[in-house]
Amino acid sequence: MDIVILGSGNVATNLAKAFDAAGERLLQIYSPNIEHACVLAEQVGAEGISNLSEVVRNADLYIISVKDDAIEQVAQSLTEVSGLVVHTSGTTDLKSLSRYLKRVGVFYPLQTFSKSRLVSLDDVPLCLESSNDDDLSILIALAERLSSRVYQLDGEKRKVLHLSAVFACNFPNHLYVLAAKVLKESGLDFDIMRPLISETADKVMSNMPFDVQTGPSVRRDETTINKHLSMLNNLPHLQEIYQTLSNSIKIIHK
């Protein structure tokens, strides 16, 4: 397929490289910042552009992978194209595209991406939506060339996934940040925590997290909980988080 990618951020970068690796043809990478566009374009043999009027009209697929609040503006510039136009957002309605365009869809990869770290899409859930059956088939065929986990989900379910991902990814990563902070205050290196983090995630690959909850709160070990809270006296912000999450564990495991 001939593909144009509109965006050059974390998701755009990972998708562009995955499409390139899968043998799809990337025609253009658009970014309002021409440098950003060209850096990515060079890596995938495409043309970098920074003006929406330069977008070719004859591609098969246009992937809008920009900040949520910029999606509509990009969509409005694509009224002349005949190809299928999709966005990659977890929270944006399909309507943001169908308001302006006929052939539209969603191609939402449920993963955390960074530019500096290329993620294989083999195992990444690709969540698809389209109001047109033919276009949906096109998206399914493309997605199945990239991943073994292809889902067809409506907008409401996709939004729930996105919300859950905040709990399963963004918040745990933030707790790693806080663990690193606690360690640093005592001159300890974050590296000592890595095997534990790895095992904690591995454990829920084959178990439900509820069944493998450990720690003082699920044991109702108030002595340890109180020791921990008093150790955080100088970090009231972390103390509040400890209290909130500890209480939540007690509520859920009552």
Add this chain to the structure above:
Amino acid sequence: MDIVILGSGNVATNLAKAFDAAGERLLQIYSPNIEHACVLAEQVGAEGISNLSEVVRNADLYIISVKDDAIEQVAQSLTEVSGLVVHTSGTTDLKSLSRYLKRVGVFYPLQTFSKSRLVSLDDVPLCLESSNDDDLSILIALAERLSSRVYQLDGEKRKVLHLSAVFACNFPNHLYVLAAKVLKESGLDFDIMRPLISETADKVMSNMPFDVQTGPSVRRDETTINKHLSMLNNLPHLQEIYQTLSNSIKIIHK
């Protein structure tokens, strides 16, 4: 070494099996519940006992791996032994043993253990403490046969590790529980979240978590944050956690 393990819980079970696999000789497993003692004892070729007066006096090493508030009581029953006595607790002072015994130490594995899931200790940080150099050397030699990560840490640092582990392990697992809950409310299966959880942990194996934080809060995407909060209107307990952690991300990344 001839080893007696006092306890039959998650840590005791994983340590007993690791020592057995490493060729150490397990003499006895103690638990106040004789069935629990015997189940583990059978698996590692030891004798199961349920009475502290039955503990043999001539072992090289006694490992107390019981609930924190039961450690002293077990220690008091070991005044007649000549071997080294250690506990495996992250939060308990060495004094809890040295108050009653001469040759004492700590053997704290920084990992989350479940009976049903055998964890290799190869990569698990084993945190050691002893006030006697000879006994410390014995512990180091033993620990190095089990793991490539052996640390000598005093009680204060060990307590900090234990606190950090709550942030890096117990709380993230609880957030997986909450993600599963959000998904279930919409008829979605937790399995769809697994590749994301795995990648989130993998990412910090070679990066500092601060540098790879993603999500609406670090982007200050208030539109998405507000959508998420309103989706949680019927789950006020999760709404509070979302608000607390989202604010924390904004504070730490300001």
